Amino acid sequence: xxxxxxxxxxxxxxxxxxxxxxxxxxxxxxxxxxxxxxxxxxxxxxxxxxxxxxxxxxxxxxxxxxxxxxxxxxxxxxxxxxxxxxxxxxxxxxxxxxxxxxxxxxxxxxxxxxxxxxxxxxxxxxxxxxxxxxxxxxxxxxxxxxxxxxxxxxxxxxxxxxxxxxxxxxxxxxxxxxxx
Numbered sequence: 618x619x620x621x622x623x624x625x626x627x628x629x630x631x632x633x634x635x636x637x638x639x640x641x642x643x644x645x646x647x648x649x650x651x652x653x654x655x656x657x658x659x660x661x662x663x664x665x666x667x668x669x670x671x672x673x674x675x676x677x678x679x680x681x682x683x684x685x686x687x688x689x690x691x692x693x694x695x696x697x698x699x700x701x702x703x704x705x706x707x708x709x710x711x712x713x714x715x716x717x718x719x720x721x722x723x724x725x726x727x728x729x730x731x732x733x734x735x736x737x738x739x740x741x742x743x744x745x746x747x748x749x750x751x752x753x754x755x756x757x758x759x760x761x762x763x764x765x766x767x768x769x770x771x772x773x774x775x776x777x778x779x780x781x782x783x784x785x786x787x788x789x790x791x792x793x794x795x796x797x
Contacts, residue, residue: 618757619646619647619648620647620648620683620684620783621647621648621649621650621680621681621682621683622647622648622649622682622684622685622686622782623650623652623677623682623684623686623776624638624639624649624650624652624682624686624688624723624786625654625661625674625685625686625687625688625702625770626652626653626654626668626670626688627653627654627655627660627696628655628660628661628662628692628695628696629661629662629689629690629691629718630660630665630668630688630689630690630692630694631652631689631690631692631697631719631767631768632661632662632664632666632668632690633690633768633771633772633776634688634690634719634722634767634768634771635651635662635668635675635686636668636717637771637772637775638686638688638717638771638774638775638778638781639651639686639775640770640775641776641778641779641780642684642743642775642779643789643792644779644794645779645782645783645787645788645791646783647683647684647689647782648670649718650671650675650677651668651670651671651672651673652670652672652673652674652676652678653670653672653674653723654674654696654699654702654712656670656673658670658673659670660753662690662726663690663691663692668679669719670701671703672744674705676703677742678701680722680740681710682714683714683715683782684714684715684716684717684781684782685705685706685709685714685715685716685717686716686746686778687694687706687716687717687718687719687722688718688719688720688722689719689720689722689768690720690721691723691762692722692723692733693721693725693791694706694721694724696725697724697725697728699706701723702725703717703725703728703729703775705727706725706726706731707730707731709728710726710729710761711760712731714724714726714761715761715762715778715781715782716761716762716763717763717764717765717774717777717778717781718739718763718764718765718769719764719765719766719767719771720739720740720765720767720768721739721740721742721743721776722739722740722745723737723739723743723746723747723750723764724746724747726764727746727747727780731762732747732749733747733749733784735759735760735762736751736756736759737749737751737757737759737762737764738750738751738752738754738756738759738764738765738766739764739766740756740766740767741766750759752766753772754766755762755769755773755774756770756773756774756777758777758781760793761774763777763781765777770793772797773797774796775794776788776791779791
């Protein structure tokens with residue numbers, strides 16, 4: 618059976634931080650399911666680019682996945698107020714399923730009770746709430762958590778996710794093929 622990944626899209630998501638991991642994981646032949654956390658499949662990002670989700674989160678929230686990806690952007694601040702999202706993140710973490718969180722999305726890990734704990738990085742704007750963030754690395758893998766700093770680190774983030782699910786050789790092949 619192939620590897621499966623769930624990517625959450627909420628209004629105000631950071632487009633690069635969602636599309637880059639989706640693209641790289643699909644190049645690695647991972648089944649990526651993009652789920653809208655709102656009531657419709659069309660989700661508008663922070664820069665006004667709309668993406669069509671594959672499904673509503675409510676339709677797949679009980680399914681099994683090998684990876685959860687949380688893009689950043691202003692959407693994170695609304696997601697922090699949704700107990701069902703925090704419970705989903707906790708469920709993945711408690712089952713030792715890898716979680717990728719980029720930009721401000723590590724704040725969701727904080728609210729879900731995962732941080733502080735493992736080493737992590739995040740966008741510099743989160744330092745007041747996440748004072749232990751490691752600012753010297755673009756992307757940081759610590760146990761089952763993959764965190765990254767922001768839109769400019771989306772390629773290294775996506776490649777780290779590929780490596781988690783498909784191994785270093787596949788990640789290297791994709792890195793070379795895109796000249797990263």
